[in-house]
Amino acid sequence: MTVAVLGAGAFGTALAITLAQNGPVTLWARDAAKVAEIARTRLNERRLPGCPLPENVAVTADLTEATRAPVILLAVPMQQTAAFLTEHAALLDGRVLVGCSKGIDLASGRGPVALISDICPAAHAAILTGPSFAADIARGLPTALTLACDEDGGALQARLSTPSLRLYRTSDKTGAELGGALKNVIAIAAGVVIGAGLGDSARAALMTRGFAEMVRIATHLGARAETLAGLSGFGDLVLTCTSVQSRNFRFGHALGAGEDFDPTTTVEGVATARAVVDLAQRTGIDMPVATMVTALAAKKMTVAEATHALLSRPLKEE
Ligand SMILES: NC(=O)C1=CN([C@@H]2O[C@H](COP(=O)(O)OP(=O)(O)OC[C@H]3O[C@@H](n4cnc5c(N)ncnc54)[C@H](O)[C@@H]3O)[C@@H](O)[C@H]2O)C=CC1
Numbered sequence: 001m002t003v004a005v006l007g008a009g010a011f012g013t014a015l016a017i018t019l020a021q022n023g024p025v026t027l028w029a030r031d032a033a034k035v036a037e038i039a040r041t042r043l044n045e046r047r048l049p050g051c052p053l054p055e056n057v058a059v060t061a062d063l064t065e066a067t068r069a070p071v072i073l074l075a076v077p078m079q080q081t082a083a084f085l086t087e088h089a090a091l092l093d094g095r096v097l098v099g100c101s102k103g104i105d106l107a108s109g110r111g112p113v114a115l116i117s118d119i120c121p122a123a124h125a126a127i128l129t130g131p132s133f134a135a136d137i138a139r140g141l142p143t144a145l146t147l148a149c150d151e152d153g154g155a156l157q158a159r160l161s162t163p164s165l166r167l168y169r170t171s172d173k174t175g176a177e178l179g180g181a182l183k184n185v186i187a188i189a190a191g192v193v194i195g196a197g198l199g200d201s202a203r204a205a206l207m208t209r210g211f212a213e214m215v216r217i218a219t220h221l222g223a224r225a226e227t228l229a230g231l232s233g234f235g236d237l238v239l240t241c242t243s244v245q246s247r248n249f250r251f252g253h254a255l256g257a258g259e260d261f262d263p264t265t266t267v268e269g270v271a272t273a274r275a276v277v278d279l280a281q282r283t284g285i286d287m288p289v290a291t292m293v294t295a296l297a298a299k300k301m302t303v304a305e306a307t308h309a310l311l312s313r314p315l316k317e318e
C-alpha cells in the first residue's frame with residue numbers, strides 16, 4: 001500500500017524514509033526545484049542532512065499524483081495547514097488523512113485533526129504525534145508514537161509502524177492533538193528557564209505545573225486525561241523540555257539568554273501559545289505558563305518579570 005507524505009520538511013522526509021521499509025512512499029513538496037534536487041541527490045540536505053532516501057521513495061511536485069495513495073500524511077507546518085487543506089480540498093476530501101503537525105491554528109483555534117474534519121468533512125481524519133525527533137526516526141533509532149484514529153484503525157496502525165517506529169493507537173483525537181500542541185509551549189518556557197540560568201529545579205517545577213495546565217485545558221476541551229499522560233502529551237513534553245534538539249526549547253533558550261534566533265526556523269509553540277491564551281480567555285481556564293510564553297515571545301515582559309509573576313501567584317493546593 002503506497003503512503004503519500006505531503007510536505008518535505010524534516011519530519012515529512014523522516015517519515016518517508018522509515019515508512020519505505022513497509023512499501024512504496026511518495027514524498028510531495030510544493031517546490032519543483034527542491035523536488036528535482038532531492039530526486040537527484042536522494043538527500044533533503046537543507047531539512048534533514050545526512051539521511052538518504054531509500055529507492056522506493058518517489059519524490060514529486062505533482063499533488064494529483066501524490067494524492068492517489070490510499071493513505072496520506074500531512075506534514076506541513078501548523079499555521080499553513082488550514083490554507084493548504086482549503087486550497088486542495090478537492091483532492092483531499094474523502095481520503096485517509098493523517099495530520100502530523102503539532103499546534104493550534106491561530107485563526108480558528110483548531111488543531112490539525114479538527115481542521116481536517118472541518119475543511120474535508122468526508123476525510124477519515126487521524127493524527128500521528130508523540131516524542132520523536134525527525135533525525136532519530138530517519139536514522140532508525142527506536143521511537144514510539146501515538147496514532148489517534150477511528151476505532152477501526154488497526155490496518156493504518158500496522159502500515160505506519162516499522163521495525164523501529166512503534167505506534168500505540170487511541171480513539172482520543174482531541175487529546176492527542178492538544179498534547180502535541182501544548183507541549184511545545186511548555187518547551188519554550190523550559191528553554192527560557194535554562195537559557196536564563198534559573199536551574200534544573202525550576203525547569204522541573206515548570207514542566208510539572210505546565211503539564212497540569214495542559215491537562216486542565218485539554219480535558220475542558222473534551223480530551224481524556226490518560227491521553228495527556230501518554231506519549232502524545234507527557235512523553236513529548238519530557239522530550240522537548242529536556243533536549244537541545246528541540247527547536248522550541250532552543251528558541252526559549254535564546255529568549256532566556258537574550259540571544260538572537262534564526263527566524264526561518266519552524267517554532268510551532270510561538271503561534272500556538274497565542275492561540276492557547278485566546279482559548280484560555282474564552283473558556284476561563286487558567287493558563288499562566290502559556291500567558292508568560294506569549295508575553296516573553298512578544299517582548300512584552302522580561303524573564304525577571306515573568307518569573308516574579310509566576311512565583312507570586314496566590315498559594316494554593318497542588
Ligand atoms: N522536526 C521534527 O523533529 C518533528 C516535527 N514535527 C512537526 O511536523 C511539522 C513540520 O515540521 P518540520 O518538518 O520539522 O518543519 P521544517 O521546518 O523542517 O519544514 C517545513 C516544510 O514545510 C514546507 N511548507 C511550508 N508551508 C507549506 C505549504 N503551504 N505547502 C507545502 N509545504 C509547505 C516547507 O517548504 C518546509 O519544507 C510541525 O508541525 C512539527 O511540529 C513533529 C514531530 C517531529
Ligand SMILES: O=C(CO)COP(=O)(O)O
Binds near residue numbers: 102130132187245246
Ligand atoms: O515535536 C518534536 C519532537 O517530538 C520536535 O520538536 P521541535 O519542533 O521543538 O523541534
